[in-house]
Structure formats: structure tokens, C-alpha cells
Amino acid sequence: MDPEFAAKNQAQFDRAKGQLQAIGREYIRLIAADFTEATPGFGNQSPPDTNYIPTGRLRGGLNYTREPIGSSSKGMNSARHEDGPFSDYGRETVDRITAQLAGDHMGGISYLENDVAYGILIVRGEGLHSRVGPRNWPADVRRRQETHARVAVQNVARGG
Secondary structure: OOHHHHHHHHHHHHHHHHHHHHHHHHHHHHHHHHHHHHOOEOOEOOOOOOOOOOOOHHHHOEEEEOOOOOOOOOHHHOOOOOOOOOOOOOHHHHHHHHHHHHOOOOOOOOEEEEOOOOHHHHHHOOHHHOOOOOOOHHHHHHHOHHHHHHHHHHHHHOOO
């Protein structure tokens, strides 16, 4: 095989691999941002008179990982003021996940998982949230995955 051809061919594969990794990172960042912003909390309590006090714990609990992390250290007994991290509007969470993604070579299985066990009560509209009813923001974000994939490809193609 011609060494020059082999080098050019390898360079093309390396560029393609780099682009795919960049698209993967951008896609996960977009999903994390959407999910975090859709999570009930400051500026997103529906209805506005929801009888819970948003502390930013639910928004701060979203994590990017290669291994499922399970629930917080105290599980359902974790109070909303303990066992952080906290993120009132989600910026800290998205920034943390974006930083983690920067060092990840992508490939394989990865997870966006919230370690706040009581989040399921909010999703299902149970416990103190029963009068509000179910808020299925995870399903809403899942419906937008295809759009996020297209945007990720566009963002990477533009170099952003």
C-alpha cells in the first residue's frame, strides 16, 4: 500500500472520529441543558403556587457518568437542603457536565442521571406534589432528542 495514501486515509478517519466525538459531546450538552432547564425549580414551578420550596437540589442533581450512579447517599430521606450540589437555574449543572464532556472521548454507553431520589415523586405527582399532578419533563425532553441531534451536527459543522 502506498504510504502517502495510507497517511491521507488515516487522517480522514481521524478527522471523522474527532467530528463524531464532538457531535456526541454537543448532543449530550444540549440534552443536559434542556433537561436541567425543564426541571421544576426557580423560574419553572408549574403551577406557580406549587407548595414546595425550590432549593436547586433537583436541578443540581443531574450528572453525566459512564456508570449508573444510583441515588444520593441518603436516598429518599435526603432533605432538599442537603447532599448537594445545588443549581438554582441550572447553569452550574450544565457547566459541570460540559466540563466533564470536554475530557471524554465518547463511545460506549453514558448516562445522564439525577441522584435526587425524590425527583420521581415530582415526576409522578405524588407525596407533597399530588395536588399539582404529574410533571413528565423527562418524556418532554426525550421527544426533543431528534431535534437536539440535528442541532448538535449543525453546531459542530459551524465550529461552535
